[in-house]
Amino acid sequence: MNHYDVLIIGAGIGGLTCGARLAAMGYEVAVFDHHYLPGGYVTNFQRKGYTFDVALHGVGGLGKGQSFHQILESCDVMNRIHPLPKQHPYSVLWEGEKIDIPQDVNAYRLFLHERFPAEKEGVDRLFEGIRELHAGLQFLSNPAVPGWKKGLLFLSKCRTLMKWSNLTTEQVIKQYVQSEEFMNFFTALWGYYGLPPQKLSSLYFFIPWTGYHVEGTYYIQGGAQALSNALVAVIEENRGKVYLKQEVTEILVKQKEAYGIRTKKGLEFTGDWIVSNASPAHTLGKLVNNHPQAEAYRKNLAAKEVGPSLSQLYIGLSCHPEELGITDEDILFVEEKNHQMDYENLIEGRYHMGNFSLTNYSKMDPTLNCSNRGVIAITLIDSIENWPENKEAYQQKKKEVTEILLERLETYYPGLKEKVEVIELGTPRTMERYTKKSARGGIRILADD
Numbered sequence: 001m002n003h004y005d006v007l008i009i010g011a012g013i014g015g016l017t018c019g020a021r022l023a024a025m026g027y028e029v030a031v032f033d034h035h036y037l038p039g040g041y042v043t044n045f046q047r048k049g050y051t052f053d054v055a056l057h058g059v060g061g062l063g064k065g066q067s068f069h070q071i072l073e074s075c076d077v078m079n080r081i082h083p084l085p086k087q088h089p090y091s092v093l094w095e096g097e098k099i100d101i102p103q104d105v106n107a108y109r110l111f112l113h114e115r116f117p118a119e120k121e122g123v124d125r126l127f128e129g130i131r132e133l134h135a136g137l138q139f140l141s142n143p144a145v146p147g148w149k150k151g152l153l154f155l156s157k158c159r160t161l162m163k164w165s166n167l168t169t170e171q172v173i174k175q176y177v178q179s180e181e182f183m184n185f186f187t188a189l190w191g192y193y194g195l196p197p198q199k200l201s202s203l204y205f206f207i208p209w210t211g212y213h214v215e216g217t218y219y220i221q222g223g224a225q226a227l228s229n230a231l232v233a234v235i236e237e238n239r240g241k242v243y244l245k246q247e248v249t250e251i252l253v254k255q256k257e258a259y260g261i262r263t264k265k266g267l268e269f270t271g272d273w274i275v276s277n278a279s280p281a282h283t284l285g286k287l288v289n290n291h292p293q294a295e296a297y298r299k300n301l302a303a304k305e306v307g308p309s310l311s312q313l314y315i316g317l318s319c320h321p322e323e324l325g326i327t328d329e330d331i332l333f334v335e336e337k338n339h340q341m342d343y344e345n346l347i348e349g350r351y352h353m354g355n356f357s358l359t360n361y362s363k364m365d366p367t368l369n370c371s372n373r374g375v376i377a378i379t380l381i382d383s384i385e386n387w388p389e390n391k392e393a394y395q396q397k398k399k400e401v402t403e404i405l406l407e408r409l410e411t412y413y414p415g416l417k418e419k420v421e422v423i424e425l426g427t428p429r430t431m432e433r434y435t436k437k438s439a440r441g442g443i444r445i446l447a448d449d
């Protein structure tokens, strides 16, 4: 049967969540992905018997009644996954001192009082602002409040959300606290959101912040793949299907209306609704050809600045990380406190100096790999422009950058290099190749591993 109620292009976490929610509501759903695994970035991969999580370091809001929990419950997957609460949202190495950032919002506020005594009052006002933002978000995501009521009360309930939505993270914080040192410390995790506080939309910073500090931070037992597999199971138990190794090459349009898709293997499917989880650049740049509004949208997208990407170094160790002194779940190594400067270093590919974070999967989920093996990952902001398209040059650069990062790790954890059994660097080109997240729309065939 080639007709479904809904066709979804891309089995990333966005496409799968949409599919599972609709399947749980009774719709027949088909999801298509070019990869052989479901999940997009939310997948695991294996090397030499080691299991690596591609991307997940932590998610907020998985506690009962919290935002992400509510979404996953409505997809019928909360009873299929096992969230593991993290001890701390993250730790940070700041001027040689290791600091565990408190999870609990009040404990964090008091910690900041102690560290920045001159800013006590400003810190309290900032936290009050964050509380108001979170209350507004909870109001908007509360399924018990009808849409008309949300519309009616939006301005009064979501005043802080409205006020902050056009401000950068720095602009919001500076309304309350002037100290540069505070700004840098408080926003040390900016790398997770891609831009330094001077450029980063405040909502991009504060929404996940409330997830971590108000709603709690979690990892998922079995890694990211466990979540994606659970969503696939819901879709398939409800008459739906997830088609893997099926790249969609065209969205079929008749009289301005999308009615189906065509895959690279020549299959055609029709649906009442078509949803694309592929990037807007890819969807409109490649998949939609004959829609009158597509060209204007493409032009609009092309005028936008391309954002940064990430590199991630996946390391399998022949011992438990603890033997090397790696005891934190997530730790951020801050060697450059000025985030604007750090951003420039990273975007320019100065791999010997940019800040980076280490995620210790063996600590977050001891069942992911056996206890005498360790799995860690190093993450840093990067730009696709730093990575040559030529295959040989690319491979050579990968070796060089891997070596630089390993040397830097060795200075923090002497003896680590000797314990490396598996090492794989995922670059912005790797990310693009696997998820077709090309910023300029085309599916480029690129040199990679």
Ligand SMILES: Cc1cc2nc3c(=O)[nH]c(=O)nc-3n(C[C@H](O)[C@H](O)[C@H](O)COP(=O)(O)OP(=O)(O)OC[C@H]3O[C@@H](n4cnc5c(N)ncnc54)[C@H](O)[C@@H]3O)c2cc1C
Binding pocket: 009, 010, 011, 012, 013, 014, 015, 032, 033, 034, 035, 039, 040, 041, 042, 054, 055, 056, 057, 058, 059, 246, 247, 248, 249, 277, 278, 279, 282, 310, 311, 312, 379, 431, 434, 435, 436, 437
């Ligand atoms: C290294 C790294 C670490 C991260 N860590 C975290 C974290 O700790 N916590 C967190 O919350 N977020 C994290 N993120 C972000 C998070 O992983 C992503 O925001 C999220 O997975 C994006 O999901 P998506 O469904 O929007 O897109 P994607 O995961 O990109 O999914 C899109 C899917 O569409 C498919 N596709 C595209 N075009 C086609 C086509 N033509 N035909 C068929 N299929 C197609 C792709 O194969 C892909 O599977 C991290 C990201 C990275 C890269």
